[in-house]
Amino acid sequence: MPQLLIYLIQAVVLCLVVITGFAYLTWLERKLIARFQVRIGPNRAGPFGLLQPAADAVKAMFKEEYIPGHVDKFVYVLAPMLALAPALIVWAVIPIAKGVPAMGDVNIGFLWILAITGVESFGVILAGWSSNNNYSLLGALRSAAQMISYEIPLGLFLVSIAMLGGTFSLVELVETPRAPWEWIWIWIAFPFFFTSILAETNRSPFDLPETENELVAGFFTEYGGMKFSMFMMAEYINMITTSTVVSTLFFGGWQGPLADRYIWLGPVYLFIKVLALLFLFIWIRASISRPRFDQLMRFNWKFMIPAGLVYLTVSAVITVFLK
Template sequence: MRQPPFLAIILTPLLILGLATLLTWVERRLLGLWQDRYGPNRVGPGGMLQAVADGIKMLFKQDWIPPFADKGVFVLAPAIGMMTVLLSFAVIPATSLRSIAGNLNVGLLFILAMMGLGVYAVVLAGWASNSKYALLGGMRAAAQMISYEVFMGLSLMGVVMITGSFSLYDIVAAQSGLWFIVPQCLGFIVFLLAGIAETHRLPFDLPEGENELGAGFHTEYSGMKFGMFFLAEYAGIVLVSALVTTLYLGGWLGPFLPAAVWFVLKTGTLVAFFILLRAALPRPRYDQLMTLGWKVLLPLSLLNIAATGTILMLRAPE
């Protein structure tokens, strides 16, 4: 039986924000494990309360707005980033019965639209800060996100062509015999790389390049406004991981275990992969990042569409 919509609307954002906060501790512990060093281990058992301590500290940090900033836009930018990520989760189905928006027939388009609106958060933050480093970070973020959204959308066309629907429920149901990661391996690779670039995660965190820009588009932010950008990034990791699970790894489908358990296991594995990339790979130059997108990922996504269309046409009945 589905939860009441009002209760789901209240609980889902709280759950996502709680997961994003917990993920900061998980990331530091996994990085410590993979890099053979200690992670957080002082506050609470295994350092589990470190995320709570960081959250409390963030709440009591001075909420400062630079006198040279455009105050209205400066405050609005992190709210846009947070809201677009949280709204995207409304159409992610953890099981066949668990989604706030239900079986929305344009669910995939809705998520892509929310990701597109997320560009405004970083662009407005960089511009409203009236700081050269922040402006350069915002410009980098805009070029990077808009470029990789092109390849992200094209990489999904193979899945849509096979399924014949933009509904995430229909896409999961179509994978009951074979997960789309097999016939859509090219699309999977392009989408995963585009998702990493969308969330500004290493090695694609060029908008926040510390050695060049300080902190990029959020250089001038402090207190909970900085915390909103911080949590939005970690919530974005969960979102992209859940979306890859839904589109390419069969969603909630799997033997023996309950559907929700399968969804959490697949999503959690992808989140760990995101963290492993941070521990393993160096940051490329910005021109290398853009070259990878336009000269490698774009041709691969177009090749995937052409190959998928050819196979579907050959298999179509006379």
């Protein structure tokens, strides 16, 4: 029983940390995009607009919880929760310091990530379906096709990295010593993996399920207030989560100078790495325009998946003969 209580406290603390992270990620994104666009960004609420997320949260919570008459109510309410939950659940297996996973060390950490990200698309699809709106439906259809397609290269690269590390546990993976050439080989996969991540998290330039230019807001056109905020939370927490996964897989997670000796340094290093990756997300969003849907799918099936297969094959050969 006390063990369960500890887990519960751990989970609540983790959720709070991640959700605070979400709030300040929106602030960071608005500030950064403003700088990219020769603007100032939020600067009214608190010093440097730091209270802006709080103001937004208050606003979202006090909005009327309006449910349009033409929707499938049960699914409509369920969808934002289904979108948000997986983004938080993935955190359970991520190591945040030496030997310390966020929740627990499971020996199938990789499969956990793949399985949970697979569930994510349900929230989006159900939201589009239940809204009973053409924009939402189109957004959901795009999302279904896009997320499922990009999960394939994502999985291929994940499997390659698991093979190289020789373990399915993220905690062990980070602690596995690696040769410099191995690091270089892994970093070659980083651009591909990151591209898949962009598509998987529906971030620009692959934000086709929610393209405001064509589909108004895509799958969450009919949502407002807190339910809308939950979709936003899902998107941003996904960004944080996937950034953490990427830094764990490609950049040694919590590792850094002296992190072995002082355990508290682990989260700090992880934070810095995640921040750098989040900056990359935002930078891309502010800089490039969006491909068309058919171009996006063609890119996946004709380039990303073959590239993933090649990478997988070579990694397998390396694992067998060089390790």
